[in-house]
Amino acid sequence: TPFVPSGHFPLIGGIGPWKGSQGVRTAGSAAEVGDDLSVSLWLTAPLKGEPLGFHQKGYTMNKLWAGRSEAETSALADAFNSSIAVDGRMYQQDITGSMAHAAMLAKCGILTQADADQIIGGLAGILADLQSGALQLDLQAEDIHMFVEAELTSRIGDVGKKLHTARSRNDQVALDLRLYLKDEIAALQSLVLAVISSLHAQASAHKDTIMPGYTHLQRAQPITFGQQLLAYAMMLERDYGRLTDAGRRMDASPIGCCALAGTTYPTDRVFEAQKLGFAAVCENSLDGVSDRDFCVELMSACALVMMHLSRLSEELILWSSWEFQFIELDSGFTTGSSIMPQKKNPDMAELCRGKTGRVYGDLIALLTTLKGLPLAYNKDMQEDKEAVFDCVDTTKLCLQIMAPMLSSLRTKPEAMLLAAQKGFINATDLADYLTKKGVPFRSAYKISGQLVAYCIAHDTVLEKLPLETYKTYSDVFTDDLYEEISLRTCVARRISAGGTGPASVQAQLDSFAAFLLLQGVETLSLRLERHAENTKKVVEFLANHPQVEHVNHPSLPNHPDHALYEKYFPNGGASIFTFEIKGGVKEAHKFIDNLKIFSLLANVADVKSLVIHPATTTHSQLTEEELLDQGIKPNTIRLSIGTEHIDDILADLQRGFDAVKEG
Numbered sequence: 272t273p274f275v276p277s278g279h280f281p282l283i284g285g286i287g288p289w290k291g292s293q294g295v296r297t298a299g300s301a302a303e304v305g306d307d308l309s310v311s312l313w314l315t316a317p318l319k320g321e322p323l324g325f326h327q328k329g330y331t332m333n334k335l336w337a338g339r340s341e342a343e344t345s346a347l348a349d350a351f352n353s354s355i356a357v358d359g360r361m362y363q364q365d366i367t368g369s370m371a372h373a374a375m376l377a378k379c380g381i382l383t384q385a386d387a388d389q390i391i392g393g394l395a396g397i398l399a400d401l402q403s404g405a406l407q408l409d410l411q412a413e414d415i416h417m418f419v420e421a422e423l424t425s426r427i428g429d430v431g432k433k434l435h436t437a438r439s440r441n442d443q444v445a446l447d448l449r450l451y452l453k454d455e456i457a458a459l460q461s462l463v464l465a466v467i468s469s470l471h472a473q474a475s476a477h478k479d480t481i482m483p484g485y486t487h488l489q490r491a492q493p494i495t496f497g498q499q500l501l502a503y504a505m506m507l508e509r510d511y512g513r514l515t516d517a518g519r520r521m522d523a524s525p526i527g528c529c530a531l532a533g534t535t536y537p538t539d540r541v542f543e544a545q546k547l548g549f550a551a552v553c554e555n556s557l558d559g560v561s562d563r564d565f566c567v568e569l570m571s572a573c574a575l576v577m578m579h580l581s582r583l584s585e586e587l588i589l590w591s592s593w594e595f596q597f598i599e600l601d602s603g604f605t606t607g608s609s610i611m612p613q614k615k616n617p618d619m620a621e622l623c624r625g626k627t628g629r630v631y632g633d634l635i636a637l638l639t640t641l642k643g644l645p646l647a648y649n650k651d652m653q654e655d656k657e658a659v660f661d662c663v664d665t666t667k668l669c670l671q672i673m674a675p676m677l678s679s680l681r682t683k684p685e686a687m688l689l690a691a692q693k694g695f696i697n698a699t700d701l702a703d704y705l706t707k708k709g710v711p712f713r714s715a716y717k718i719s720g721q722l723v724a725y726c727i728a729h730d731t732v733l734e735k736l737p738l739e740t741y742k743t744y745s746d747v748f749t750d751d752l753y754e755e756i757s758l759r760t761c762v763a764r765r766i767s768a769g770g771t772g773p774a775s776v777q778a779q780l781d782s783f784a785a786f787l788l789l790q791g792v793e794t795l796s797l798r799l800e801r802h803a804e805n806t807k808k809v810v811e812f813l814a815n816h817p818q819v820e821h822v823n824h825p826s827l828p829n830h831p832d833h834a835l836y837e838k839y840f841p842n843g844g845a846s847i848f849t850f851e852i853k854g855g856v857k858e859a860h861k862f863i864d865n866l867k868i869f870s871l872l873a874n875v876a877d878v879k880s881l882v883i884h885p886a887t888t889t890h891s892q893l894t895e896e897e898l899l900d901q902g903i904k905p906n907t908i909r910l911s912i913g914t915e916h917i918d919d920i921l922a923d924l925q926r927g928f929d930a931v932k933e934g
Contacts, residue, residue, distance in 0.1 A: 349411075349413070352413060353410075353412075353413055353414070354413070354414045354415075354653050354656070355408060355409075355410065355412050355413065355414050355415055355418060356410075357656050357657050357660065358414050358415045358444070358447070358656055359408045359415050359418075360451070360660070361415055361447045361448070361450075361451045362398075362401055362408070362415055362418075362419065363398065363401075363402075364446075364447045364450035364451045364454075365415050365416055365419050365443070365447045366394050366395075366397060366398045366419055367398075367450065367547070368443065368446045368447060368450060368526065368547060369390075369394055369419065369420075369423075369434055370390075370391050370394050370395070371526075371543050371546040371547050372434065372437075372438060372526065372543060373387045373390040373391050373394070373434060374387060374391065374543075374546060375538060375539055375542050375543040375546070376433075376436060376437065376538075378539060378542060379536070379537055379538055379539050380537075381436060381437060381536055381537070381538070382433055382436070386430050386433055389427050389430050390423065390427065390430060390431065390433070390434050392427075393423045393426050393427040393431060394419070394423060396426065397419060397422050397423060397426070406422070409421075409422075414440070414444075415447070416440050416443050416444065416447075417440075420432075420434060420435060436536065437527070437529065437534045437536040437538050438526060438527070438529055438534075439528075439529045439530040439560070441528070441529070441530050441531065441560040441647070441648040442525045442526050442527065442528040442529055442530075442556075442559060442560050443526065445525040445526075445528075445559065445560055445562070446524060446525055446526040446547075448566070448655070448656065448659075449521055449522075449523075449524070449525065449549075449565060450547065452521060452565065452566070452569055452659070452663070453518060453521060453522070453548075455569075455663050455667075456514050456515075456517060456518040456521070456569065457518075458667060459514055459573070459576075459663065459666060459667060459670070460511055460514050460515070460790075462667055462670035462671060462674070463507050463510055463511050463514070463576065463670060464511065464787065464790055464792045465670070465674040465792075466507055466580075466670055466673050466674045466677065467504050467507050467508065467511075467783065467786075467787065467792075468674070468787055468792055468794060469673075469674045469675070469677040469678045470500045470501065470503055470504040470507070470677060471501075471504060471780065471783050471784065471787065471794055472678065472794065473496075473497075473500050473677060473678070473680070473682075474496075474497040474498070474500040474501045474504070474776075474779075474780060475497070475780055475794075476497075477495065477496040477497045477500070477682055477684070478495055478497035478498075478773065478776045478777065478780065479495060479497070479773065480495055480496040480497065480682065480684045480687060481493055481494075481495060481496075481684075481687060481688050481691055481758050481759065481762055482494060482495065482496050482499065482597065482687035482688070482690065482691055483687070483690050483691040483694045483696050484499070484696070484771070490690065490691070490694025490695075490696050491694075491696060492696050492699065492761075493691050493696050493697065493758045493761045493762050493771070494762065494771040495762060495771055495776060496597075496682060496684075496687060497776050497780070498771045498775075498776050498779070499586075501776065501779045501780070501783070503579060503582075503583050504783055506579040506582075507576070507579060508783070508786060509575075510572065510575055510576045510579060511790075513571075513572040513575065514569070514572050516568075516572075517565065517568045517569045517572050520564070520565060520568060521565040521568075521569070522549055522550045522551065523544075523549060523550070523551040523552060523553050523554075524540065524543065524544035524547060524549040524551070524552045524553065525552075525553045525559035525560060525562070526540065526543055526544070526547075527540035527543065527552065527556075528553060528556035528557075528559035528560050529556065529560075530560070530647075530648070531556060531557055531560055531561075531646075531647035531648065532556055532557075533556045540552045556647075557646050557647045558646075560647050560648045561644070561646050561647040561648055561649075561652070563637070563641055563652060563655050566637060566655055566658075566659045567634070567637060567638060567641070569659065569662075569663070570630070570633060570634040570637060570658070570659055570662045570663075571634060573630055573634075573662050573663060573665075573666040574627075574630050574631055574634050574662075576666055576670070577623075577626065577627040577630045577631075577665075577666055577669065578627060580623050580624075580627070580669050580670070580673055581623060581624045581627040583673070584617075584620040584621065584623040584624040584673075585620075585624060587600065587617060587620045587676070587680070588617045588620050588621060588624070591615075591617050591620075591680075595686075595690070596683055596686045597682065597683055597686055597687050597690070598680050598681065598682050598683060599680065599681045599683065600615075600617055600619075600620070600676065600679075600680050601676070601679035601680060601681070602615070603675075603679065604617075604619045604620075604672070604675070604676040604679065605617055605618060605619070606618045619672050619676055620676070622669075622672075623669045623672065623673060626665050626668075626669055629661070629665055630662050630665050630666060633658040633659070633661050633662035633665075634658075634662065636654075636658045637654070637655055637658040637659065640652070640654050640655065640658075641655075688758070691758055692732045692733075692734060692758065693732060695723045695726065695727075695732070695733060696758075696761075697733060697734075697756045697757075697758055697761050698719045698720070698722075698723050698733070699719075700755065700756050700760075700761045700764075701715075701719045701722065701733060701755075701756050702715040702716050702718075702719040703715075704752060704755045704756065705718060705719070705745060705747060708747040709747065710745065710747060718744050718745055721744060722736070722741070722744060725740070733756055734753065734756065734757065734758075738750065738752070784797065805917040805920075806824070806826060807826075808917055808921065809848060809917075809920070809921070809924075810822065810824055810826065810827070810848070812921055812924065813848065813850050813924075816928065817853075818852060818853050818854075818858075818928050818931060818932065819850050819851070819852065819853070819928075820850070820851050820853055821849075821850060821851045822848065822849075822850045823848070823849045823850070824848045824849075848908075849907060849908065850907070850908055851907050851908070852908060852928075852931060854931065858931045859907070859908060861927075861930050861931045862908065862927040862928065862930065862931050
């Protein structure tokens with residue numbers, strides 16, 4: 272099965288001639304037609320590292336709706352009617368909903384408190400056993416609701432049969448689905464934020480990287496790679512908002528609507544809704560059990576997410592091709608060819624593009640299912656979950672792959688700049704230059720076009736064309752021309768809000784940083800700023816400490832790597848310190864031993880974000896003289912800090928120094 276986040280899992284279902292157990296794929300009810308056909312349904316689920324599988328208990332599970340029909344349904348019909356292979360993933364929501372329902376029944380005097388407590392305790396046990404793997408879903412159950420109720424009754428007896436008072440499977444399944452999808456919206460939004468964060472990080476790094484902007488897939492005007500990426504961040508920000516909107520309209524509880532017309536029991540729907548975290552209750556019972564707008568709306572939002580990911584994937588595919596060579600995708604997100612050794616295929620991006628049609632199909636399938644249904648519930652609606660689950664799973668999968676694929680890609684600024692120059696995308700700026708010199712725009716437009724044609728014929732670009740050549744087309748050209756048509760100048764002069772100018776792009780970056788921070792996501796630039804501040808604190812602490820000498824760090828001017836540090840880590844991206852403890856090797860060991868690091872060094876232990884590597888550890892069998900011969904002072908400490916818990920780090924350091932001082 273494809274990888275999905277913990278707690279969410281894909282389904283596998285099928286019909287085939289399996290009759291035995293193969294791993295977690297266990298045969299379904301042996302409904303045989305003729306001699307060789309059996310029907311099988313199965314499911315796998317990663318829960319705390321364990322598969323959630325199906326099994327047969329060896330007895331026929333009683334149908335909770337039995338009574339009206341005199342004859343047994345055929346095994347083939349049972350398998351056809353069964354949905355547990357699909358809705359089994361909602362076991363947690365089903366049990367949580369049942370616990371709240373039992374509590375409500377007791378509050379309203381419909382059940383005794385003792386009965387409710389027994390039911391809730393039994394349900395808690397079932398949930399724990401499912402999560403631990405001690406209990407597996409029974410394939411012979413018609414759906415997750417029947418499985419849970421039957422399992423409860425088998426554990427606590429007839430008291431379990433009281434749970435279904437004042438509810439129907441119609442409102443129960445609607446409740447489970449809303450609860451499940453509310454959680455899925457939160458997961459989707461988290462993944463959307465991760466992609467936006469990756470886009471923001473790359474855009475920040477390339478806010479000044481010039482590339483050609485395109486219309487009709489033809490080079491049009493100069494822009495920056497940063498602005499191009501921020502356009503996709505804008506799309507995903509809207510997606511985040513649409514998911515929020517979908518969640519808000521989903522946030523009404525249908526439980527208590529019962530089959531379609533409500534109940535004669537004096538229930539408290541508001542109490543039950545509040546226990547389950549809903550903001551409201553569905554106000555019309557017919558609508559409550561038959562509404563699947565919330566599925567369609569979420570799937571529509573997912574379809575837009577996928578459309579945006581597909582457009583971005585198309586760009587990544589083009590940019591990484593030999594024809595563009597603007598970027599190189601990390602090898603972890605590409606594949607090779609089975610016959611052409613030179614190939615590096617952008618398969619992950621292509622799959623994101625391809626899976627978009629699958630999500631569209633899920634949406635259209637559910638819309639088609641719903642379009643002809645009379646009120647209220649109809650069995651057709653059982654098909655909603657396969658479509659919506661596949662839609663959400665696929666969208667999450669593509670978001671998961673997109674964030675690290677973006678973060679790890681390598682840009683080729685020189686190729687982008689060359690493509691911009693050879694595209695003559697500063698031709699409009701050349702015409703503007705002439706216009707500012709008094710040449711009528713139409714004449715300026717014609718002259719610019721003639722100069723472009725000349726450059727193409729002579730395999731050159733406007734920036735490299737000699738002034739003498741320019742003057743053959745117009746006497747108004749002077750030396751200031753080259754600055755005017757420089758691509759960097761062209762970009763810088765796009766000063767309108769939202770444009771590609773530096774101030775505008777920085778404003779967009781700042782806006783996204785604020786948006787991400789509002790959602791609890793810290794941008795890379797903010798993390799680096801905090802890291803730099805923590806680095807400064809450690810430098811000052813060590814430099815001013817009476818037991819320390821010869822502090823060194825790449826941020827300090829006397830460090831041999833200072834120039835590289837300034838170039839590549841302007842915000843403090845490296846924090847490896849070296850310093851010497853006054854006294855000698857014994858003092859160094861006291862420092863280490865007090866921090867309880869010495870025995871953990873082989874595993875590069877992290878204690879409160881602090882990692883200590885004394886030179887004496889790897890050379891502990893050598894004498895001080897031998898260490899000095901190798902250029903290693905035995906009282907040297909190498910220290911690496913993270914970006915968090917700086918106060919703990921400094922406190923631990925001081926404890927180490929105190930041990931040295933106190934002996």
